[in-house]
Amino acid sequence: MTTDFDDLLAAFSESVSEVLRSKCDRRTVHGYYDGKNDLDAALWLTAVELGWLGVGVDEAAGGLGLGVAGLDVLHRQLGAAAAPGPFLSTLVGAQWLSRQAGSGETAAVVQQIVAGELTLGIPVAPGGAATPLRAGRLAGTSAPLLIPASAGMAVIEVENEAGRALALVAVGEKSARLEGIELWDRTRRVGRLACEGVAPLLVVPDADGAAGNLLRRYFALAVAGDCVGAARAIAGQTVAYLKDRQQFGRPLASLQALKHRVAKMFVAIVEAEQQLEHAIEAASLESPSAVLWAFLAKASASEAFYFVADDCLQLHGGVGFTWEFDCHIFLKRALLARELCGDNRAMRNLAAEALALAAREGRSTADIAA
C-alpha cells in the first residue's frame, strides 16, 4: 500500500544513499576522523547543491516539500554513513526558526540556511543552564552547544526578568566567540559561546516551555532518525562480516549463539523504527502528543543504536578493537547520541509527565490515525 508520497520518500532516500556511498564512504570518514580531509565541509556543499537542505521546506518556497518525513529520511542516511558536518544542529535550528512567525528576519535566516550560506549551533541538551540576559545583553558563557566550526549563528538558552527564553546570537570575532570542546566522537562538534555583552538577534520567550519543547521535538526526531539509520548500517555490516569470517572450518554466521544476538539487534532496530515512525506521524499531524512521542522515540532509538553498536564491536573480535575499523566510530556516535537533546532519563521523565497529564485529563495518547 504505497502512496505517491511514499514513492517520493523512497526515491529521495535512494538518491541520498547513493551520493553518500560515493562521497562519504568509510575510508573517507576515517580520513576525516584523523584530520586528513574536510569531509564535513564537502558534504555540506554537496547537500546544498543537491537541494537536500530544503527537503522539509514547502515546494512553493523552493524546497522539496517532503516535510518532517523527508528530513527523517535524510537523517537516517546521514546516520548510516556516520557523516560529519553541521547537519543536525543546522537543520533542527532551521526547522525551529521557521516556526517563529511574525519576524521577517527569521524567514531571511532560514533562507540563508537553505541556500547554504549559514550554519547553526543549538544546545546539546536543551533545558539545562541558561545564560543571563540583562538589559538586552548577554552576560556569560553558554551551556555546551552542538555547533560546527563554521557556525554563523546559534540558538542558546537565556534567562531574563521574564523567565527563560531562547535567543539567536551571531557567532564571530565581534560577537559571541566559539570555544570548541574536543569530543570522543570526532564526527561531531561541540563548543560553548562566550557571549559577554553580546545583544541577541532575536529573543523568543519560553516561560511556558512551548518554544523550547518545539526545538527539542525537532531535535529528538533528528537524533532518532540518525540512530536507527546508523544501527541498521553497522548491524548489516556485522552480518556480512560474520558470513565472511571463517573459524572452526565454517563461517561464524552459522553459529546459533551469534545468530540470535544478531537477530535481537534487528528486533531492537525494528522496534525503534516503529516508534520513530509513530513520532514522525504525530509531528506531521501536529498531534497534541507529538512532543511525547518524539522524546520516547529518541530514547528508544539511541538505546537501540547503543545496544547494536556495542555488540557489533564485540562480534568483530580483534579487528573491532582497532582504530582503523568502523565499529568504534559508530559506538562513539551512539554514546554521544544518548546525551544529545537531553539524556534518556530526562526524555522519559518528560514523557511520563505528559502521559500522566493526558491520563488525568481523560485523553488517550495512543490513537493511531487510520
Added chain:
Amino acid sequence: MTTVIAEPAAKQPGGHDILGKARNPQAFRMAARNWLEETVAAEKRAFPDRTADDFYKRQQWWMAERNKVGMATPHWPSAYGGADLSLSNQVIVAEEMARVGAPPMSLFTVSLNHIPATLIRWGTPEQKSRHLPGVSKGVVWCQGFSEPNAGSDLASLGTRAVRDGDHYIVNGQKIWSSYSMYAAHCILLTRTDPQASKHKGITYFLMDMKTPGVEVRPLRQVNGSAKFAEIFLTDVRIPVENRVGEENQGWTVAQTTLSAERGILAFDAGERLRYQMEAFHADALRADAAWLQDPEMTREFARLFAEMQGCRRLLRRLMRENEANAASTLETVVYVKVINTTLKRKVGDFMLRAQGLQDQFHLHGAEERPDQPMNVYITSFGGTIAGGSNEIMLNVLAERILGMPKS
C-alpha cells in the same frame, strides 16, 4: 471457483445493523461500539463472576451474540457465510472489541482462523459445506499437531495413520492441544510414510472427536486453569473423505493452517495490551499508587508504552502486507511474533513490580481474569513458546531474512 454454501451473514433487524454500515468507516465503528457496549454489559450481568466452570458457557453465549448480528465470521468470504469484511473494518472491530474489553474468542481460535484458512484453500466441496457453516453456530475445533516428541521439530511427528480400505487407522498421541476437551473436531497431522523424508510422509485429517479410540486428558496450565490437553489415539478409524489434500501432502497443507495465526490474532492481542496499559495507568493515578512517585518506574512505564505503540504500528503493517500478499510478510510476521509476545511479558512483569506484594495474593477465580497482572505475566509464556517459539523465530530471522547459513 467457489461454491456458494451458505447465505451471506444476515443483516439484523434487531436494532444493530453493523454490517450494513460497512461502507462508512465512522458509522461502522459507532454501530460496532454501540452493539459491543450493550452486549458486554449483558455479558457481565449474565456471568457476574466469570469462573472456570462457566468458561465454556460464556464463550458459547458470546459466539451466539455475535452470530445474531452477523458478527460471528464477518471476515470470511461471503460464499462461505461471511460478509467479506474489509481488512480496515476488521481492524475497526478488533479495536472496538479491545476498547470495551469484550471476551477474546479463545475457545474458537482454531474454528475462526485455522479452519477457514485451511479448508478454503485445500478442502473438498463436501468438507467445506459440511464444516464451515458450523463455526458461526459454535462448533469448536482443536489442533492436534504437537506431540510429546515433536514440538519445535514438528515434522518429526510419529502418530501413525495406516490405510485400511476407505478408512485410515490412527494410533499415537498428541499434546498441548488447546481447548480440545471442548472440541467436536480436530485437525490432525499423522505420519503415513515412515520411509519418506520427514516432511514428505505426513497426512492431514479432519477428525471427529467422538470417534471411538479418542481420549482427551486435560492438562493444567501455569495459572492453574486447564485449557489444553493430551489426546490419546488408539485404533481411531478416520474415513478417507476426511483427508485434507493428498496422502503425504500434509506438511504443505499444515503450512496454510499455521499461516492463519499471523494476522488478526496477534493484532487483537496488541490492541488489548494498549487498553490494559492505559487502564492500569489510570487506576494508578486515581489510587495515587506508590510507584508513580518512583521516577525509575514511571520512566519504565513510558518506555513500555512506547514499545506498545510501536508494536501496534507493526501489527498494522502486518495486516496491510497480509492483504497485499507482500513479499515482506514473513519478515514482519517474525518481528511481530517476537516483539508482541515479549512485550506482554515485560508489561506483566512491570505491573507485578508496581503492585508489589498485593499482587502475590491469589484472589478467587484470578485465572479467569486476563487483565490481572499475574495472568498478563505468566500466560505470556504461552505466546513466547507456542506458534513457533521465539528462539525458532530468531533462527528464522537470522537464516531466512539475514541470510546467515544453517547451523
